Amino acid sequence: MGVYLPMGPQHPLHPEATLVKLRVEGEHVVDADVDASFVHRGIEKALEHKTYTQGLYLAERICGICNVAHTTCYTTNVESLAGIEAPYRALYLRLAVEELARIHSHLLWLGLFAHTMGFETLFMLAFRDREPVLDLMEEITGGRVTTGYNVIGGVRRDVDPGLVFKIKGVLTQLKERILKYKELFESDPVIQARTRGVGYLSKNEAGELLAVGPVARASAIARDVRIDDPYLTHEEVPFNVIVYDTCDAWGRAMVRLDEILESINMVQYTLDHLPSGEVRVKVPPFFRPPPGEMSSRVEAPRGSLLHYVKSDGSDRPVRYRVRTPTLANLASVVTMLRSRNGKIVHIADVPVIFSSIDPCICCTARVTIFDERGHVLEKPLNELLDMRRGR
């Protein structure tokens, strides 16, 4: 006999409206499902009514934190469909800004992850270290978080040598801090106790459930779009794919911390090797790509992101599809939350496990979600209300 325990949709440990439904026996979680459909906005349909130029600004608003990944994916997609070539310098700048966005996204995650562990000091420190990166974003793009940097045909602003010097200085300081955090995760007994062996996802499971991003890479699967399907100038910028084989929340944390270090190196390398030239080619606002279809993939901070577009030759897409990384990882997190094969999941571990995939619900709720093996909720809201009445 189990008890259903709803966590959310409003919960102090969820930054976004998410309902995690747990079936518990005592302190043990035996089954789980996730319902993240509370912020659905119908963006895919709305994109069919926008011109390609207008669609960019809507695509940017799919998600606040991963907006650079979404615009990179959108512009790459529409450019290859329409045969537009962005200047070489613009590709380098896109890569630099994408990696800066990865740094601030991972730092945001580090803070929220520390918060779910009850480690509020680390939350404060991570957010303090994120500030200088956001200031850099503002100086490069004009916006701290929603950047509006990528446009069809290039990027909106260039960088000058003074700014390059400043960026490199800030990132060198940040590197010191990240190395400190890595040391902390490796040595602190409390962090170890809260994350080691928690949220276990074996390599087989991760492969079968099609996990992406740091979740897959912490389970020893080297899936990275930047290596598999380079979309900017990744062939020319050296970097390592970080892989851990601990298959737990600790591994996911270490993957992200190491990725920040890799991203810092990538930004510095990119800025050192910036080619000269224009940063943007002019594209008419109502351009019409030829009939056809195209898909593009980007390694967003949370994993692989896919955009697909079909054109009939008019100035608006017939269909625009977005598959976000959190949607791909939800099958994995539902499995992680379930006690199985001798791995017991405690209620107290649920926030840590759930935040270890870096869930981005506003990205995902645009599409669909929710699962449970054997137990399917046909009317989540009604059941939730019933549950409240019964309590």
Added chain:
Amino acid sequence: MNEGRELDEKTVLLELKERLGSVLIEARSIGKRRVLVTVDRDHYKVTVLALKELGFDYVDAITGLDAGDHLEVITHLGRKVSVSIKAIVPRDDPRIPSIIDLYPGVVFYERETWEMFGIVFEGNPRLTRTFLPDDWPQGVYPLRKDYDARRPEPAR
């Protein structure tokens, strides 16, 4: 895992043509590392299986599409070369076999397509409404072209 790593889009096309032959209505490369294959729904699963045997162990997404006189299910497979299998589904009988037994992780993608386009994935045990509001009218599929997003039907 080789995951199609050593294959480029030309080899994938050749291999597919060799294995499936006349099953393919259309098979061409639409860009760098992008392959588009069109089949009818009876040969959809055979095509997915052929790719799985070629070493494709990853499904990126499943996309539904309303092409006017028929519906389409587009399955994007592969990490390095991305193969999009487009299966044609008749509008008056929107059914297609599920590939959940080949790739367990696709369960959400199929459910989303079912909900948004009304395409039934036969063999997927969890085709239940999860994403549209509880009071959404039955039989109304918001991503089909005959649904006008600017004037939504009254909820009740």
